[in-house]
Amino acid sequence: IFDTQKNTFRNKRDVLRNFTSGWTDHNIFFKAIDPIKLTNETKEVFKLLSKKLCFRFAEFPNNNNPPKKKGFCLKYSNDEYGTHLGKQLDTEECQFIYLRDTNVNTTELLRWVLYGLGFDFEHNRADRRNYHVIHRDNIEPKFLPYVKKKKNNLESFYFNHYLQSACCKTPIYCRNGGTPSCDMCNKCFCDEGYHGSYCEAIVEEDKTICPLTSVELKKPDGFNMKLINVCQYSIT
Structure with a gap:
């Protein structure tokens, strides 16, 4: 922060x-x-x-x-x-x-x-109205405190590129939605369907690989976000 x-x-x-x-x-x-x-x-x-x-x-x-x-x-x-x-x-x-x-x-x-x-959570961003629509009538009262907008202009969220800019002196640009690596400043984590140092190449054979072995995606609750590779994680 x-x-x-x-x-x-x-x-x-x-x-x-x-x-x-x-x-x-x-x-x-x-x-x-x-x-x-x-x-x-x-x-x-x-x-x-x-x-x-x-x-x-x-x-x-x-x-x-x-x-x-x-x-x-x-x-x-x-x-x-x-x-x-x-x-x-x-x-x-x-x-x-x-x-x-x-x-x-x-x-x-x-x-x-x-x-x-x-x-x-992404839906707590101060500018969330530009990206999300929150239907409060569909949210249980006990969960309402978790969907309050932040007033901060600068906040760390799940998708802040793993804080790579704070770790690497010269952050690199990743193509096709890729995310810069924090421990290897010259490489990228690539989104589904891409690979290469800068995520510039298309994967010919698409394989879904999750880093965690016990992933169980529950019924979508409106805030499921893609966090790492092609794995879906519910953030509420």
């Missing part, structure tokens, strides 16, 4: 804050609290984000006297929308991500981790 008053970049979430180093210079830790378990598929979410973003994720150290760390703690709750996403942690080390199922759905976890990192 860019602070126009101080003319500096600031971290939106407390889980990212480290006043002794830059936000890309340290790990963001994660762990699960019983009865939630960290499965291989759950860990793949954090591995995927580490590959696609500038952030580095790691499990909380498993010992009796771990050094003080900050990160996401996956916790069971009947109300996943109670997830705290403010500027202070729920505890000294944890920003809770509440999940309603002990069998963690990787797409839901991906959504909440991105949200916890400061990426907001």
Whole structure:
């Protein structure tokens, strides 16, 4: 987030804050609290984000006297929308991500981790009327707070090109809807049907490949967005 008053970049979430180093210079830790378990598929979410973003994720150290760390703690709750996403942690080390199922759905976890990192929903943009039509009569009252427009002129959303411009000194231009890579500043992530360093070439044989193995696209709720490759993720 860019602070126009101080003319500096600031971290939106407390889980990212480290006043002794830059936000890309340290790990963001994660762990699960019983009865939630960290499965291989759950860990793949954090591995995927580490590959696609500038952030580095790691499990909380498993010992009796771990050094003080900050990160996401996956916790069971009947109300996943109670997830705290403010500027202070729920505890000294944890920003809770509440999940309603002990069998963690990787797409839901991906959504909440991105949200916890400061990426907001596209339909909350200040200029959303240029892109979306919100039918409030079709939305349950408990979900209405999640469709409020932001007043900020500059905000980080899911489709801000993985913050590539903040990581690379000379961002490249990707063709055909491609997205610049953050960890490889001279390459692009290409949209469906294209490939090449700049997404300039057409794929002859179209194959749908999702980076997560347990993707389950639920009934469209009006806010399903294509986020990574050709996978569909519901963001509400």
